[in-house]
Amino acid sequence: MVQLTAYGGRDDHIYRAAIMQSGGPILYGAQGGANKTQAAFDQIVSQVGCASSTDRLECLRAVPFSSLNATMNGNLSSTAGFGVVTDGDFVQDYGSAQLGRGQFTKVPIIIGANSDEGASFGTYGINTTDQFEASLSALPESYRKDLLKAYPDDLRVNVIQSLGAQRPAPQFGYQFRRVATYSGDYVFIAPARKTAHTWASHGLLTYKFRFNADQKVFAPELRVSHFKEIPFVFRNIEGVGSRPDIKPFTGLGQNYIDLAYFMSSTWASFIYDLDPNTWEGRSKKIPRWPKYNVRDPQDFVFEANVTSHAERDTYRKEGMDLINKNAVEVYSR
Structure with a gap:
């Protein structure tokens, strides 16, 4: 998630605004309590030689960056424990519960995600409905049945448009699109939709997006998956920071470079004066980005x-409503 604080504007006023990409106030997984991260912390301090220190946090601060970075990116079994936790201080409750009570920072936002986010997080090798249901075994049985109905094995409604009417490559699994x-x-x-709806229902300036531009340097199953919008938002045509063997714009036409210019200018326009449509040079052929409205x-x-x-923003309404209505009871977030 990217959050930006903006200063300035047409009238020299000062304001804050947030941009949330592939994330938001509802956690992507279960939100645990304050002890959730203890195992990860204990493992790290042990590996960098701080386990016996009387002030392990201060000891960590003195660890050279190269050593701490290698440890954090090494073979650690518990780093998944790091994330948002309910500590009763900075985070008072589940994100969805606080949204429902209106307990959030009320600033203008952009929020959205990529069409195929789930391609980066879905389980590989699922070929049948029974296998798909088995992968959901942590969820209540009755709820699993509802999910199977809301998310059918139907290529007409499933994501990964790069495949058209085709099934994924065998290594992904016959039902990978589902x-x-x-x-x-x-x-x-679904959390992004809930967030946008909540913000707008409080009369707050809200813009929601879906990134849907595929990049042929990746496998068709992964072309619009997680993180793929980042080079466009930052107009990173050269792919600085990408793996040496991956240049996002390789082999793509001018239309992709134009999209990078359009997106980066749109983001900057929102930061500058809270309107993504007002930047100089914006093509009049492209429709305006409408404010999010709960009625439409x-x-x-x-x-x-x-x-x-x-x-x-009503596609897959049955499934997303099901997920959002069970944010606390089923997903603990």
Whole structure:
């Protein structure tokens, strides 16, 4: 998630605004208590030689960056324990519960996700409905049955448009598109919709997006998965920071570079004066990005091979409503 604090504007006023990409106030997984991260902390301090220190936190601060970085990126079994926890101080309750009570920082926002987020998080190798249900074994049985109905094995409604009407490559699994559809909604897309709806229902300036531009340097199953919008938002045409063997814009046409210019300018426009549509040079051929409205919810789809456009934010409504209604009871977040 990216959060930005903006200063300035047309009238020299000062304000704050937030941009949330692939994340938001509802955690992507279960939100535990203060002890959730203890095992991860204990493992790290042990590996860097701080376990016996009387002040282990202060000891960690003195560890050279190279050593701490190698440890954090090494073979640690418990680092998944790091994340948002309910500590009764900074985080008072589940994110969804606080949203429901209106307990959040009321600033203008952009929030959104990529079409195929779940391709980065879904389980590989699921070929049958029984296997898909088994992968959901941590969830209540009756709820699993509801999910199976809301997320059918139907390529007409499942994500990964790069595949058209085709099944994924065998290593991903026959029903991977079904798995990715649910996984993306569960992890990011349903919470983003809930967040946008909540913000707008409080009369706050809200813009929601869906990134949908594929990049042929990746496998078709992963072209619009997690993180793929980042080079466009920062207009990183050269792929600085990417793996040496991956340059996001390699082999792509001018339309992709134009999209990077469009997205980066749109983000900057929102930061500058809280309106993503007002930057100088914006093509009049591209529809305006509408404010999010609970009576007629629309997001903005960023495309490369067709014109970017607004769409009704009601797709997969049954599934996302099911996920959002059970945020606390089933998902503990």
